[in-house]
Amino acid sequence: MTSATRQPDTAAETLPPRLIATDLDGTLLRDDKSVSPRTVAALAAAEEAGIEVFFVTGRPARWMDVVSDHVHGHGLAICGNGAAVVDLHGGPGAHKFVKVRELERENALDAVRLLRDAAPGTVYAVEQTYGFYQEPAYPKLHMEIPDSLAPAETLLGPDHQAAAEPVLKILAYHPEIDPDAFLTLARLAIGDRADVTRSSPSALLEISGPGVSKASTLALCCAERGISHEEVVAFGDMPNDVEMLTWAGRSYAMGNAHPDVIAAASGRTVANNEDGVAVVIEQLVAERV
Secondary structure, three states, X not given: OOOOOOOOOOOHHHXXXXXXXXXXXXXXXXXXXXXXXXXXHHHXXXXXXXXXXXXXXXXXXXXXXXXXXXXXXXXXXXXXHHOEEEEOOOOOOOOEEEEEOOXXXXXXXXXXXXXXXXXXXXXXXXXXXXXXXXXXXXXXXXOOOOOEEOOHHHHOOOOOOOOOOOEEEEEEEOOOOOHHHHHHHHHHHXXXXXXXXXXXXXXXXXXXXXXXXXXXXHHHHHHHHOOOHHHEEEEEOOHHHHHHXXXXXXXXXXXXXXXXXXXXXXXXXXXXXXXXXXXXXXXXXXXXX
């Protein structure tokens, strides 16, 4: 497997970029969840210049309509923090899963138990390839109606209605703990049973299979294309982007980024509401002329 750990430093700045990997919320998208005309033009210019653009997001596939018109030739996006590679060519509601890196149910149940013990009051939701399920006490954070309500142990059990459907990640929410403290606590409690990260400003954690991250799935996609990490330019704003920004040859933290993201990135651009991704892409395209 291609490593998602950055290799020893090379002259990445001198290598022409072959792939742009960008997060969506808080990064490519403005706060109103729109893609600005400037950003649309920059994405098109990158593709015309021969630079592939990959959207790499924590979002599930069903939330990709906002960018499905901008995936250009390859049509692919990395969703669920690396748990799935999705072909969006079919348009809204007709996406196809190209690669799934599921969270095994035994690991998911262990993570639920371990975090419940470490942080009483934690409530859960389960994200699967096509369904979304939650505990009754899980708040309405996602503006959607869950397919069923039950304790996480039931949702992940062998008798649940979607037991044959892969689990992409589980979501863990705590109403009181500081978000960064909750992330640290969860990583210590769960250990190597799963990967834990967060992309929300609230105490909402995203729990994936061991070794599953934006970085590791992006590394696999790049290896399939013969693209080295030095030829990748990445953008992000939250802790779930840190590994990807560390792996990429060049990386940019948004002006609105979390401190851990700023520390991980090799560069910085302006905020998402100021089209920070487009600003850098325009520079990259100009360098190729």
